[in-house]
Each structure stands twice: as structure tokens, then as C-alpha cells.
Amino acid sequence: xxxxxSGTGNSRYIAELLARELGDERLSMNxxxxxxxxVELFSDRPWVIVCPTYAWQPPKIVIEFIEQTNFLGSQKVxxxxxxxxxxxxxxxxxxETCQKKAWDLxxxxxxxxxxxxxxxxxxxxxxxxxxxxxTHAEQEVQRLARLVLAEETLPPFSKTxxxxxxxxxxxxxxxxxxxxxxxxxxxATSKCIQCGKCAAICPLNNIEAETGTPSWxxxxxxxxxxxxxCPVQAVEYKKRTQGKKRYYLKKSxxxxx
Numbered sequence: 335x336x337x338x339x340s341g342t343g344n345s346r347y348i349a350e351l352l353a354r355e356l357g358d359e360r361l362s363m364n365x366x367x368x369x370x371x372x373v374e375l376f377s378d379r380p381w382v383i384v385c386p387t388y389a390w391q392p393p394k395i396v397i398e399f400i401e402q403t404n405f406l407g408s409q410k411v412x413x414x415x416x417x418x419x420x421x422x423x424x425x426x427x428x429x430e431t432c433q434k435k436a437w438d439l440x441x442x443x444x445x446x447x448x449x450x451x452x453x454x455x456x457x458x459x460x461x462x463x464x465x466x467x468x469t470h471a472e473q474e475v476q477r478l479a480r481l482v483l484a485e486e487t488l489p490p491f492s493k494t495x496x497x498x499x500x501x502x503x504x505x506x507x508x509x510x511x512x513x514x515x516x517x518x519x520x521x522a523t524s525k526c527i528q529c530g531k532c533a534a535i536c537p538l539n540n541i542e543a544e545t546g547t548p549s550w551x552x553x554x555x556x557x558x559x560x561x562x563x564c565p566v567q568a569v570e571y572k573k574r575t576q577g578k579k580r581y582y583l584k585k586s587x588x589x590x591x
Contacts, residue, residue: 335377336360338384339367339396339537341557343583344416344447347468348475349384352414355479358382363399364537364559373403380410380440380485387417387444388556389510390503391427395537395555400431411437412482418449422495423503441488443478445471450581451558453514453571458579516572517554520561522547525568532560532569 336358338349346362353360358379366373385396392415413428415421421444432439448464449455459467481488495502517540522532526547533543540553541560548560548569561569562582570576 335375335379336382336384337363337375339363339386339393339399339557340384341386341555341559342450342562342581344450345384345386347583348414348416348445348447348471349382351472351475352382352384352479352482355476356382356483363396364535364557366403367395367399367537368539370539374406375403376406378407380408380412380482381405381437382412382414382482384414384416386557387415387421387424389507390420390422390499391424391507392431393555393557394511395557397427397431401434405435405437409436409438410440410485411435412441412443412478412488413439414443414445414478416445416447418447420444420493420495422493422499425491425494426500426503440485441478441481442491443474443488444491444493445474447471448581448583450562450583451556452561452578452580453556453558453574455578458581464581515554515556517550517552519572520550520554521570523568523570525566527566527568529565531563531565535559535563 336349336352338345338360340346349360385392411432415424425442428442429439446467448459448467450458528546530543532548533541536559537557538553538555540551542549561571561575562580567580
């Protein structure tokens with residue numbers, strides 16, 4: 335079974351590609367988290383976890399979901415993380431989680447996509463470069479899928495960045511969650527058409543839109559789904575997103591390869 339968490343489409347797209355290559359079922363962690371119910375999942379095939387990289391760690395929301403969920407069947411897992419440049423020492427936190435779950439980590443890999451965290455990114459990459467990255471990602475997924483199908487152990491992941499990677503994946507991540515993440519920083523401009531899509535997609539039910547213009551609460555993981563899904567680009571975060579190009583990957587696997 336393939337479990338994925340995705341705010342702006344990158345990890346969802348990789349999960350879709352993997353599902354096709356593996357002929358396996360995929361489930362959205364976003365939806366399971368949104369439903370706020372404890373779940374019990376079963377798979378007789380290795381688990382495949384796909385998620386983005388948040389400040390060089392797996393998203394805390396993903397780790398919490400894994401730790402709180404009862405997984406039955408296979409004890410083997412593959413962990414694939416999407417990123418813009420690297421995941422550095424994120425594998426350390428994946429290994430910690432696998433130890434807590436008594437999982438056999440059969441492989442870890444990073445898949446280069448497009449950084450769409452526009453709160454901090456100055457400019458989204460040009461369309462030509464985006465397409466090159468998608469093509470490369472598709473090829474990487476095909477390679478990884480062959481190994482997963484054979485249930486082979488992936489080569490040890492060595493691109494952890496050494497001491498610098500450990501520092502970045504620990505202290506920088508703490509700064510990110512304590513200083514950068516702020517659910518109250520989101521707001522809807524006068525362009526808002528009150529469609530409710532932002533509230534519907536929020537995995538933490540942090541957006542209230544029943545009375546019209548949406549409002550944000552304190553619970554947020556900065557997945558950027560609300561910004562990406564808005565059909566009229568009415569959602570902003572403080573002044574950091576104003577005037578910036580949005581990137582929300584809606585592409586389906588049927589459009590590729």
C-alpha cells in the first residue's frame with residue numbers, strides 16, 4: 335500500500351506514478367488526518383510512504399500520523415521524500431520512526447521535484463525547468479518501482495550532509511516550526527469567490543468558510559494546499575506570497591510517459 339501526504343501536488347503525483355508502476359493501492363494521509371478518526375491499515379505488500387520535505391525532516395504531521403496508526407501485515411517499508419535540492423539528515427528521523435513502529439526500513443530515497451513553498455521561495459522555477467524535473471522524477475520512480483516490486487533493499491542513503499546536514503535537519507527545523515509556521519498569517523483577499531475549496535482541502539480543518547470569506551485558526555502545518563488550490567489566487571500569507579507565482583501540480587499520470 336502506498337500512503338502519501340501532499341499539500342501542493344508533488345508527493346501526490348509521485349504516489350500516483352508509483353501506484354501505476356506497482357499496481358498497488360494508494361491512500362491519502364491528508365484525508366485520513368482530516369477525518370480525525372483512528373484507523374487500522376493492512377497491507378500484505380511492503381508499505382510505501384511518500385511525503386514532502388519540511389525543513390529537512392519529514393513533516394511532523396506525517397510522523398504523528400504514522401505513530402498513531404495501527405499498521406497490520408507487512409513490516410517492510412520504503413520511504414520516499416520529495417524535495418527541491420536534498421533531504422540531508424531527514425533519513426535519521428525516518429529511521430527513528432521505523433524503530434518505534436518495529437518496521438524494517440528497506441529503503442530511503444529522495445526525489446527531486448519543484449520547491450513550491452512560496453512563503454520562503456523567491457521565485458518558482460521556469461516552466462521549462464519544471465518539466466525537466468518532472469521527466470527526471472518519472473524516470474526515478476520507474477527505477478525505484480522495479481526495486482520495490484522485487485522487494486529488494488535499496489542501497490544505503492549517503493547524501494546526509496555530514497555534520498552540516500545534522501545541524502540543518504535539527505536546529506533549522508526547530509526554527510522553522512517555532513518561527514515561520516503561523517496559521518493566523520493566512521488571509522483571503524477581495525478576489526475571494528467564497529468557493530470553500532481552501533477549507534475542503536485543509537488536512538487539519540484549520541479553515542472556517544461556512545460564513546463566506548474563509549478565516550484561519552492556529553492549527554497549521556504550512557502544507558500550502560489552501561494557496562495552491564484557490565482558483566483565483568485569493569489566498570495569501572502575510573506579505574510573503576504577494577505577487578508571487580503559484581505552483582500547484584494538478585498533472586495526472588495519464589498526461590505523462
